[in-house]
Amino acid sequence: MRIYLDYQATTPLDPAVREAMEPYWSDSFGNPHSEHRHGWQAAAGLDKARQDIAALVGADAEWTVFTSGATEANNLALKGVMEAAPAGRRRLVTLATEHSCVLESARALELRGYDLSVLPVQRNGIVDLGLLEETLGDDVALVSIMAVNNEIGVIQPMAEIGALARNCGALVHSDAAQAFGKVALDVQAMSLDLVSISAHKIYGPKGVGGLLVRPGTPVATQMHGGGQEGGGLRSGTLAPALIAGLGKAAQIAAARMDADRAHAENLWQLMLENLPAPHLINGDLERRWHGNLNISFPGVDGARLLADLRRVSVSSGAACASAAGRHSHVLNALGVPRDQAKASLRIGWGRFTTEEETEKAAEMISEAVAAQRRMAA
Ligand SMILES: *Cc1c(COP(=O)(O)O)cnc(C)c1O
DSSP states (O other), rough: OEEBBBBOOOOOOOHHHHHHHHGGGTTTTSSTTTTHHHHHHHHHTTTHHHHHHHHTTTGGGGGGESSSSHHHHHHHHHHHHHHHTTTOOOOOEEETTSSSHHHHHHHHHTTTTOEEEEOOOOOTTTTOOOHHHHHTTTTEEEOOOOOOOOOTOOOOOOOHHHHHHHTTOOEEEETTTTTTTTSOOOTTTOOOSEEEEEGGGSSSSSSSSEEEHHHHHHHHBBBBBTTGGGGGBSSSSSOOOHHHHHHHHHHHHHHHHHHHHHHHHHHHHHHHHHHHHSSSOOOOOBBOOOOEEEEETTOOHHHHHHHHHHTTTOOSSSSSHTTTTOOOHHHHTTTOHHHHHTEEEEEEETTTTOOHHHHHHHHHHHHHHHHHHHHHO
């Protein structure tokens, strides 16, 4: 039996979510956009899902634009807002620690002639608000900053970021794939105009997510066609089963937010008590989601550690970066030296992780670290 500790890559499906999706794989198979009984039946759950999702961030149902996931939502937010921005606002401001789908969208926009500011972060992974304020001016159309980082778990001060951006008349977007349903988000208090979410990071199915858009925000269509979503903003037949799953996952997350957080914090303590010294933790210790631990074991090779850990699934960085064999741009942005970055593991747990699994995994990681250190000595 293998222990799963890679909750930032994806989470297991909550059984209640699977159950909520069930009718849409069978009887309610209709096209949710069709004007007949089969269509209405398939569309029946869409509005409830919109409400449950929006409620989690203090928004209304009309904000919800369903997408295939957070990658598509981030592409739509960045490209859509920049294309629709007024002539004098050509600058996009973002962070060096963003997810690759934000950074690559930003670079694609720069190639099309838009201005781009990719801000460095502090040593703890948190945005430098002074630097952000200096960068903001009346040429900025959009500030895009993630709420919780997927590699190091740090929580960005979204309310302060939102207020600064608002002050200069810029729109605010947050990639909340790792934050939605886990930490409190409020689109009004944080001045958020666009929020990207993903179902499979909150115990829902893969292949569905959304962009929450403040009504009236100018966003240029990126996917043309039948105009099913957001008043023509995004085309494509909606996936009622996946959306029912996302809605249910949001509903459960709202009810369990405090319990899930307390559980994650408890396992954080337990994990750290059982991992060997010396080690270094990457990312702020306090301002974080405690279901993520990015930790370096000096003198140890992270990639080899992964190979040695035959009964624990952890990662040595973002799933996409490790697939491409690249070094973590996030650890790099923190100023983590190469050898410390190479010695790092990303360990993630959540709702379905037990104390027993945590202790067992920590024991196996400790053994693998000790074995490598013995070999090196
Ligand atoms: C997982 C993730 C994404 C991508 O979401 P998908 O729904 O898999 O496309 C984007 N940003 C962050 C921070 C993520 O964790």
